Amino acid sequence: MDSIPILITIASPLLASALTVLFGRLLGERVANISIAALMLSTGTALLSFYQILIADSLALTIPGLPSLLTPTVLVDRLAGIMVILISVVSLVIHVYSRQYMQGDPDYVRFFALLSLLTFVLLTLVTSGHLLWFFLAWHTVTWLLATFISFNRASAAARQAGRTTLLIQGFGDVALLLAIVALYAAFGTLDLTMLFHALGEMPSRPTLWPGTRFELDAITASTLLLVFAVMTKSAQFPFHIWLPGTIEAPTPVSAMLHAGIVNAGGFLVNRLAPLFGQSPTTLYILFVVGALTALIGASTMLTQSSIKRTLAYSTMGQMGYMVMECGLGAFALAIFHLCAHGLFKATLFLNSGDHIHKARTEYRLPEPRRVSDTPAFSFVPWGTGLAITLILPLLILLMAHGLVHISLFESQSTMIFLFFAWVTSAQAIFSLYRLNVVASWKISLTMLATLTLIGLTYLWAGEAFTHFLYPEPGRVAAFFQAAAWHQGLFDAVIVVSALIIIGVWMLLYGKAHGYQPLLPAGLAALHTRLYVGFLAGLYVEDLVRALRPRLTPLRAAARRPPC
Structure with a gap:
């Protein structure tokens, strides 16, 4: 398999981001053309790479120049081929949409530089064959996510939403790093190809701290840590509280976040499917977490009056559905769900942005509501x-x-x-x-x-x-x-x-x-209370806001230098 097309696919958005930064002041809003051209090239080469995968099955490309433990590897298999096409196509559509939508914004150049950089990092994430570089891409996505959510620096709500995102995502990133350390301690490698080979050839299940009373099954321990990373990145309850804050970002960014980034949990499970497939306990937990998130997300979505909050909680429910499928062992079905959700949710967010823009610029009174008799039961x-x-x-x-x-x-x-x-x-x-x-x-x-x-x-x-x-x-x-x-x-x-x-x-x-x-009075009152509770997101966000003032002195004390 020729490695040039996939390298062009990954590098094109990075080059566009660099050119946007270098020549942004000179070109102004014409920098959008650079990003769009780069994404068109990236999409074309992604399709070519996918065709090569169908013929040659996979590609593992090692980039030399670093010690063996740190050597980055580009792993392009069938899973990565699907994800690369999804990311490049969705990003191309969002870039084209943003060219006109963001016109007049003082941060127009900065927006396109960050959007192209985010695309590059996502492509690097899904093609990484080395756990250390996978983590670096994963954590970079966290910072870019928080940056985009707080893109409107004049908005206090946007800044607070960005800080909340960074905090919640940080927990999952730490859990992912600990899982990678546990896997290295158990298998002695961070290369995914070598890890899967060692997993298939192991005579017995590896353990952590063998011979001590703290001895743990390495596969179960690492996959349980990975569950936290899945929960934070894919907005599983109760770590979903960063997701409603994404409505503070520009609508094209919301589309990118909900169509691409929140799907990372399903990709992580499939990328490490040989590990998850050997840990029934972890799969049971994934099912429970996903089912609970799907129910809460869908119920909360039905009570919202803001179109973007409705779509945000819809994403939460869909991500719960995806994680639940992983917990049932239907990993491939979760990837189908991931692709379908990414495409239709990006469309919904871009369409909602169009309607919001029209509502702000084209003032119209709503149509009078028609009152009609309730039809008879049929x-x-x-x-x-x-x-x-x-x-x-x-x-x-x-x-x-x-x-x-x-x-x-x-x-x-x-x-x-x-x-x-x-x-x-x-x-x-x-x-x-x-x-x-x-x-x-x-x-x-x-x-x-x-x-x-x-x-x-x-x-x-x-x-x-x-x-x-x-x-x-x-x-x-x-x-x-x-x-x-x-x-x-x-x-x-x-x-x-x-x-x-x-x-x-x-x-x-x-x-x-x-x-x-005919419902009992108590049941009717319970229905009202449930409606109000879901309208408020089960008060999880309120609880975090109430605890934040108490946590601030503790964070300040932790930062204070010792006497």
Whole structure:
């Protein structure tokens, strides 16, 4: 595999950033053309590199000149190939959008210099084959993230959001560094290729502090530390409090942050999948963290009135979904989710910025709200939605078995794919209860088409990404086996979750069509309190703000030189 295209892909944004800094005062707003041209070149060479990966499978390029422990390695495999294309394409779109959106901003040149630099660091992160250089790129992303969030230096809220981001991300960065130290102590190398080879050839599981009462399993200890890095970078509860602060950044930056940086946790798990695949305890914790984050993020999103805060908490929920997939052993499905989320969330943020800009420059009164009678309850769409939500996913799975050769009923992975497809399509169906004036048969057909499309997409994506990223025989089965629950607990969770979804769907549809369920007074009061609690983000941000004045004297005392 020729290494020139991937080196051009990585170096182009760095060169653009350097040229922007050097000639920014001379060129003014024309520096945007430099960044856009560099990203166009980077995107083209990224596609060429991906084509080479399909032929030659992978590339490991060592850059000489440093001691062996510090020698950087460019590792371009199938995972890195996908991520490089995603980052370069999304960054190119954001650069093009920003050229006009940021016009008139006094920090126009600084913005493009930082944005190109961020793109370079992200490309370096996903192509790093050495844990030390991976950490340096990871930590640099933290500083650039905080810098971008506090980009508006005149805003006190932006400065505070930047400091909060740096603090929270710093915890995860320290955990990542400790995990790297633990891996080096256990395996004696920081090179990923050598690490994975040693992991496969080890006669027994390595330990830390062997022979002492502090002896720990090295793989479990290191992966648990990595979970903290995943939680902070991918905004998992309760380390999500930096994420709402991203709305203080310019909208193109918010798009880049939510489309690229928060996905780093899913990439980290997949990059070190051989480690996570040998630690069931860590996978269980990832599932619990991801499921809790998905529920809290989605619930909080539904209560927000600000469009950018709504999108921010939507990202939190989606990242919880991604981490939950990793916890279930569906690493490849998490990468599909990562790519899909990056593309649609970047689009949503850029579109929201366009509407916010129009609202500020084109004053218009809102359209008068139309009041209409509540439509009567219609059994046809309700019954159709209930029937296809329960039955059709299984039929789709059975039909897809002959097309994509998914082995049915061999492990819990089948139920995982089925349940993800079912939940996602059910969420889409929930929105259809608002279609009040459309004929029942149209709603029914829309439900049918939605469920079929989403179900087949999940199955195809799960199978295609799995075979592409992990083509080795038995590798994926080992991941699912490591993440497998006790069968009784697994079945109970699936059944309870299904009953909750069906019950909520019935209540929503009935309420939209005039049916008011008789709820106890205590339950109604609890609903109000929950709504207010989620509106306030479960008061986590308020708690941090309350503790900050008490922590300030402690930080000042720690900085004071000794007498």
